[in-house]
Amino acid sequence: MNLVIVESPGKIKKIREILGQGWDVQASVGHVRDLPEREMGVEAPDFKPKYVPTERGKDVLARLRKAVDRANAVYLATDLDREGEAIAWHLKQALRLENPQRIRFAEITPKAIKAAIATPSGIDVKKVAAQEGRRVLDRLVGYMVSPKLGDMAGRRGLSAGRVQSPAVRIVLERERAIQAFKPTNHFGAQLGFGSWTADWETGPFLPEGQKYLLDSSLATRVAAVRQLHVLECEEKTESKAPPAPFITSTLQQAASNKLRMKPKATMEAAQKLYEQGHITYMRTDNPNLSDDALIEIYQVCQAKGLPMVEQPRTWKAKGDAQEAHEAIRPTHFEIEEAGETPEQKALYKLIWQRALGCQLAAARYAVRTVRLRAVDTLDGKPVDFTGKGRALVYEGWRALYDDDTESDDDKQKDKDDANNPVPHLEAGQSLDAETGKVLSKKTRAPSRFTEAELIKELERLGIGRPSTYAAIMENIMSRGYVENDKAGKYLVPTETGALVIDALVNSRFSFIEYAFTRDMEARLDLVAEGRSSYREVVSVVHESLEQELGHMKVDAAPQHPCPDCGKAMFRRKGSKGFFWGCSGHPDCSTTLPDAGGKPGKHQPREVAETPCPKCGKELIRRKKAAVGKKKGYDFWGCSGFPSCDAKFDSVGGKPKL
Template identity: 55%
Template structure:
């Protein structure tokens, strides 16, 4: 019997049906080990992670160990990405497997799975190191910065290597919107009478940059000037240009564009999109959904072109190939149907809608360009017989639909459509008089708030995060209350703005370029160009230095010794009382403490002087002090203690009914 270990239980039945009785397919159910929850789990100088089984992983590992013991061969068939490679290594290490075979496939079909078995390899330790680097860097930022940040600001906050820059993007955009000042400006639109087949007339817009704006000016701010231009009564056609424009189809979906398109066209958020895509993948309907390569396999392209030809869709002479973005991980192809001829797949309406979108996008990517006839007419005239004025009429018409015959609109490029303003063919030199003139009042618009789709696009553009992380980033920053959705737009909360302001001037991981460079370093680890230890130790050293500077620069100073004060905060719990005060970091040399006054140090907390009781300690002769109060556990106490306890005398005595020390009871205890 051969054992095949996959990640998801949803794949077991399908793959088992391909392999038959000589194979047993089991699932790791994702990660079986991780860093510990209540400690950082990684320390200098070697930064070797301390892994522990997850709660679910304990039982999974026990079952897999039992099955592996009797297996002739063990195949690690976890997902074909860094995360999957890391899970394969964890299984190999935790189960102490000797000679385990690593196999990958990007579609769950009989052909692909059996081909993978014939191309087994060992676990790629460079890919594992890259995933480990990401996990450890995230842990260092979270565990080193978050507690210090919370203590300094007096509020529970978390910092994240990638989540914090994502929050910053939204905060920066929101502040740009708040600070935006609307500029009212003016334009002119002329309407000419119907011509040829254009029944509603055609329009031309004034080009004020042609002689009406001084250098550095962008808009006409004087309405009277626009009204003066609108009074133009005669114009001459100075040019009529005929041309064609082509619109290439969009590339097949990668992870980020799938999330963007599903958000824009289907109103499905990124996290849900990935859940639906996972189900389609596990059912064998689509290829692997975590990828940033926009290209398809040769076999897939051939199948699409064959299907398109059979259904009379236009094809270019050569198959299309797409340029990947910088840093793309091209281990496997773009997202596509496993069988292009299958028009509908999925169990739910959401799954079916997502599948249709993936299928149409894959087919469209190989079809011919859409071709438009473009006509631009330039008209010139004079205002009051003096100053020249130029108008332009621009229009286009679809003459060859190409890929648009299959899908009329690219879901992700919503702002790329030109108006279908049809313009007649007019000969240069022809004299025209406008039928109507309209002065247009225009207002500049602030930048738009990010939608989830737009934020993913921006993160990808800046090189922050990777395909497998986008949905988790959004889920994290909204779940922690740093951002909220309002009419499908992301808006920072007061908490989100505060966490950004608290970090941005002190830590490099808030810098967009630094974060992009760190992602590139992780890619270089995956490619074997740099070592895990070099990247992680350098990041830790910088972070440690920044933390020290952060504490010094953000802490109030102790009036007694000048050292930073620390905000000591702990909430009440069932068994322990909470506290909220400021303490000198020089303790115990400097014991100064101060009450909290709304997040800043308040009045000094003076310790109540303990006066001698009039009785001396029979052990050392120093004065006894009567101590009364309530312990942290809530229990009252009342006893006499020696004032020389710091010098080593621990003598204490109960209080008798008359309020004196019970020396006799203490002596009896000593003798017994």
């Protein structure tokens, strides 16, 4: 009997069906060992991690040991990324395997699995070291800095993260840029020629160093122009190639934009599709496809009569891409629908369209641009206008699906151009405008990030890697540092998130800087390539943290002090909306209403002359007037609530003891 150990239990059934008799398939259910929960688990100067079985790992290892004892050979088939390589290494160590065979496959198909078994290898210890470096770096920041945040920010229970904190900072800085933004009112002019329009080129009329036209009277004079002649009429064809197949980050972005799926839900659905054998491995930063995939695509395109590109398309991966395996694609292109849930089916459709569409012919547009000049000058300057029309003349890949990479602004511009049928005109031709109007415009503040846009920004800055984006989103939301706006679309920082970032920035921790975080990711890549060492990377961060903790700033004056005890007040969300609570809870139970994101007016507490007969603490009057159908209340309760639930009726403004 041969034993294959995979990560996910969801893969077992499919792989057993493929391998047949003489094979056993078991799952590690992810990591079986980790650093200890109640201690850092790593110390200078050697930084050798101390690993212990996880709670779930204890039972898993006991089960796997029995399976190993029955096996003639053990194959470690954990995932292809660094986490998977590390899990394979931990299994080897924990199960004391002498000569396990490491096998890797990017898809759960008979061809891929049998090819992997035929060409086993050893565990890639360089990848293991890179994963270990990431885990230990995160542990150092969490255990060394988080306990000090309470002193810096005046609140217990706050946490710092090597990648989590820079992500929150991105959201916070965008929010503050929005709050500080002051819109500029500016103007333009547009002439109408029946079914099409032309816009005034304001550039020659702008004072030096000015980006926008602020003179509405000048725009009014231009809008009155009626007689013009044609300077030039340019006609050309523009083509637009399809986007690349999905990598992990672009899959999360497209699923967020088109399917309104959160990154975590996207990766869970993709994991299931992978386990069911429908798609290739979903953690990758390589946008290119294998030769086998290209052959399948051409066969499907021929069968469907879809227009194929003449030469196979390839894409250049970003500079720090690991390119471990190909892009995310269907394992069988002839299958157009797959998945067990509506989310899985919708995600599979996206993957199928992007992977198939990437090898279709480009879409083509007929573009006509006309430049006009007014017969009369204005203040001695020529007055020019531009009209542009754009029409789709050949669908190409767009016959398969609509573009999911365009921004809202790009879509609106394409729509405007498509609805502007500029006619063919000859240079020197005279024409009269039928209408003219002033365009009143206003500069817009930068927009908040959606989850998809934040992932794109993290990728641009080099913060995190494909396997970490969903976890980053989950962490910053679950810890209450970032939340969705009322519409549920955009991300906004919470007061707590702002407090944490300000404390870290003011204390000049280097890990909060984008360049530092990006550099650490690059250094981990070097470890994975064998060009740097685990200890070298970890020691740099440890030394930096020790120095920075030595000169950290402790802010003794919180931004919103509690009116009763002076400790920091924090904005919180309860069942009835936002309110402000004291960080000194449970010792201080003061709460204040929320007034536009700031603490509302403090109502002095009424304290009884007689202490609580149950525990000796102060009795406080709880009073609220009736509003409409909602009943009010008036009673005296112990200030030690919830430890003490003593409660007394109010009679004549005093507790009835």
